[in-house]
Amino acid sequence: MTSPTVCVFDYGFGNVRSATRALEHVGADVTLTSDRAVAENADGLIVPGVGAFAAVMEGLRAARGDQIVGRRLSGGRPVLGICVGMQVMFERGVEHGIESEGLDQWPGVVELLQAPVVPNMGWAKVEAPQGTRLFSGIEDERFYFVHSYGAREFPLGTTEDTGRFAAPLVTWSRAGTAEQSDAFVAAVENGPLSATQFHPEKSGDAGLQLLRNWLATL
Numbered sequence: 001m002t003s004p005t006v007c008v009f010d011y012g013f014g015n016v017r018s019a020t021r022a023l024e025h026v027g028a029d030v031t032l033t034s035d036r037a038v039a040e041n042a043d044g045l046i047v048p049g050v051g052a053f054a055a056v057m058e059g060l061r062a063a064r065g066d067q068i069v070g071r072r073l074s075g076g077r078p079v080l081g082i083c084v085g086m087q088v089m090f091e092r093g094v095e096h097g098i099e100s101e102g103l104d105q106w107p108g109v110v111e112l113l114q115a116p117v118v119p120n121m122g123w124a125k126v127e128a129p130q131g132t133r134l135f136s137g138i139e140d141e142r143f144y145f146v147h148s149y150g151a152r153e154f155p156l157g158t159t160e161d162t163g164r165f166a167a168p169l170v171t172w173s174r175a176g177t178a179e180q181s182d183a184f185v186a187a188v189e190n191g192p193l194s195a196t197q198f199h200p201e202k203s204g205d206a207g208l209q210l211l212r213n214w215l216a217t218l
Helices: 016-025 036-041 053-062 065-074 204-215
Strands: 005-009 029-033 044-047 079-082 090-095 098-101 106-112 120-125 142-147 149-151 169-174 183-190 193-196
Touching: 005 016, 005 036, 016 029, 016 204, 029 036, 036 065, 044 065, 053 065, 053 090, 053 098, 065 079, 090 149, 120 169, 142 204, 149 183
Parallel strands: 005 029, 005 044, 044 079, 079 193, 090 106
Antiparallel strands: 090 098, 106 149, 120 142, 169 183, 183 193
């Protein structure tokens, strides 16, 4: 059986080495590159992201990542965003009072978490929806988060049909206890576009299983 080809998009913002090693560990044929042809033609594309929303968007545009993601999704080709690579899939981000445009694949804003302590750093459980494929068999596991910003709402909802794809499946988590903080979006499954706020490549066996689950959809 041929291993699925995966491009980890290397545009200067992301935990690319760890992501590459994790994907290789679970059986993917991985290429770490910013080459447009490779990124567009691989079975799956990983969009990592570390740092500020605006800087990540600037780096993506400079490497034509915005065009690559758009072309892949218009053709129904899978994309997985990780951490800020998930955040930029939203319409916009607001950090330190500065508003930046995202890739606008989903409506909504990425903003400062409402939590007793930020950054939200460490292991946490998630609330995965019925029908999830990413979290199949790992619904009760913990995943590793490190972030100060997130999407506190998902305006598209989980029952609304987008017209192009089935209704998105949204997974939630919390920074702190329910009494201390609002929920934030931990992952989204939306047709060919999936994303996680946490780092699966840093989440031990559970994270590796999530990557296996994603590879199984390619």
